[in-house]
Amino acid sequence: MSVFGPVVAALVACTTWFIFRGITRLYFHPLSAFPGPPIAAVTGLYKAYIDVVAQSSFVHNLERLHAIYGDVVRVGPNELHFANPEVCQEICNAPNRWDKEESLYHSFGEDRSSFGSLTYAEAKPRKDILTRLFSKKAIRDAEHLVQEKVLGLCDSFLRTGERSVDLFYAFRCMSIDVITYICFGHSVNALESPGHEAPIILAMDASLPVFVRFKYSSLYKNMIIKCPPNISKVVSPATKGLVNLQVAIKEQVVDLKNNPEHLKTLPHNTTIWNELLKPEVHPDGRVPDIGSLFEESQAFLFGGADTTGTTLMHGTFCVLEDPEVYHRLKAELQQAWPDLEDAPSQSTLETLPYLSAVIRESLRMSPGVASPLPRVVPASGTKLGGNFIPGGTVVEMSSHFVHRSADTFENPNEFKPDRWMGPGGKDLEKWLVSFSRGPRSCLGLNLAWAELYLTFAHVYRKFDIEVDPSSPKELRWRDCFLPEYLGPHLKAKMTPVKA
Numbered sequence: 001m002s003v004f005g006p007v008v009a010a011l012v013a014c015t016t017w018f019i020f021r022g023i024t025r026l027y028f029h030p031l032s033a034f035p036g037p038p039i040a041a042v043t044g045l046y047k048a049y050i051d052v053v054a055q056s057s058f059v060h061n062l063e064r065l066h067a068i069y070g071d072v073v074r075v076g077p078n079e080l081h082f083a084n085p086e087v088c089q090e091i092c093n094a095p096n097r098w099d100k101e102e103s104l105y106h107s108f109g110e111d112r113s114s115f116g117s118l119t120y121a122e123a124k125p126r127k128d129i130l131t132r133l134f135s136k137k138a139i140r141d142a143e144h145l146v147q148e149k150v151l152g153l154c155d156s157f158l159r160t161g162e163r164s165v166d167l168f169y170a171f172r173c174m175s176i177d178v179i180t181y182i183c184f185g186h187s188v189n190a191l192e193s194p195g196h197e198a199p200i201i202l203a204m205d206a207s208l209p210v211f212v213r214f215k216y217s218s219l220y221k222n223m224i225i226k227c228p229p230n231i232s233k234v235v236s237p238a239t240k241g242l243v244n245l246q247v248a249i250k251e252q253v254v255d256l257k258n259n260p261e262h263l264k265t266l267p268h269n270t271t272i273w274n275e276l277l278k279p280e281v282h283p284d285g286r287v288p289d290i291g292s293l294f295e296e297s298q299a300f301l302f303g304g305a306d307t308t309g310t311t312l313m314h315g316t317f318c319v320l321e322d323p324e325v326y327h328r329l330k331a332e333l334q335q336a337w338p339d340l341e342d343a344p345s346q347s348t349l350e351t352l353p354y355l356s357a358v359i360r361e362s363l364r365m366s367p368g369v370a371s372p373l374p375r376v377v378p379a380s381g382t383k384l385g386g387n388f389i390p391g392g393t394v395v396e397m398s399s400h401f402v403h404r405s406a407d408t409f410e411n412p413n414e415f416k417p418d419r420w421m422g423p424g425g426k427d428l429e430k431w432l433v434s435f436s437r438g439p440r441s442c443l444g445l446n447l448a449w450a451e452l453y454l455t456f457a458h459v460y461r462k463f464d465i466e467v468d469p470s471s472p473k474e475l476r477w478r479d480c481f482l483p484e485y486l487g488p489h490l491k492a493k494m495t496p497v498k499a
């Protein structure tokens, strides 16, 4: 019998089913009334095309879509993106314990971490333990550890001498050294790498587009993630530095889990292991398994290093673009910190109005986490921006839309620290959502603030900074959940000040 007949029949059946499903999603779906590109309503491949095939930036595409369709856009068969800042507050607020959306949050291979757990119930026990470690008080107590790495950054500038420093890499080296030192008690000493080109930093950068592809194929993800490290380094040489770090962290997890007495050999007791390896802190009285501990570590690496490094670099780019901002910042620091040998604490730095305003404006302007943060509406449905949204719908909003809203921030594309000063400044803080809000907001925000205050203060107080002509005229980035910066890096000559 010829196979031709059954093949044709199968093709016709498939085509009919796809057409039927497309028409249903377009005209008879509960989200049919929401505007958006018809192809997005029909298939999730619309987003896959933008992310993977066109390798375009989804957030930038959203700007275009909102300009055409208005405040709410249907960006997938079951997915809505909002542009109205009020809706961001409605989605991410304390009482809302909505689930994270699976295809994104399980694309990083950190499913059992506080970041990757989909439900609030799953994330809470872990977050309760780690929140203590990253509380304001705990980070104040660990301030000297952060300061040690900030001083390391300044020393690395001195070693560079007359040559320009790649500030994109340098700030990331500092933040990865902080995270690995504070969280694991074992700094990777990225700051000592020649030209700040630490293999781990290059590898984390190279992994960003790989994670985007993982979102659309768990088969591909499992092939790479579950691959033995030696093979993975051959298949994907760009991410070799990351694989080496993963191996080192796995070894550390195995060692500490099997020999808890080795915890005493860590240089301080602020590491995540000091907490996570205590059976009594876990509700079930059991230490999590090695895989789960490892996934938590990876979440901290990515969550804590790139984000802070991005804010420092992006903020510095903006400060250096405006000589008035640069000189006002330096003048304030010089006055508050007259003797270079007597560095102020973070709490003193926090009283400096212009420094604080520069940091807030840097957070606003930089795409720390670029992507929309998708959440699943509970079964009862909800109201967002005045619209009823049926249960099960994926709703999302990128902080980019809050931070660049002209209704909230006057001339939103301009770097104006003054907007955070004076009576209006306090009211604006509600709209600074870099760390997200609600029960799944950033766990490391106190550490991030410490890094931002100490680094901005030390760098601008101790160095005169002159932009290298090879630096970009504007910063271009692509949404890979975290931003992937495109084009040349920001470079500058760092000349130590005399006093």
Ligand code: HEM
Pocket: 114, 115, 116, 123, 127, 134, 299, 300, 303, 304, 305, 307, 308, 311, 368, 369, 373, 433, 434, 435, 436, 439, 440, 441, 442, 443, 444, 445, 447, 448
């Ligand atoms: C300027 C720096 C930072 C920015 C802009 C930032 C931003 C964010 C954002 C927007 C989220 C929510 C993500 C989501 O809902 O998908 C988040 C979550 C998280 N961040 Fe940060 N972060 C920063 C620094 C840090 C640091 C230093 C650490 C580590 C110590 C950290 C650890 C985490 C963790 C573990 C989560 C997951 C929390 C959860 O899902 O419940 N972050 N961060």
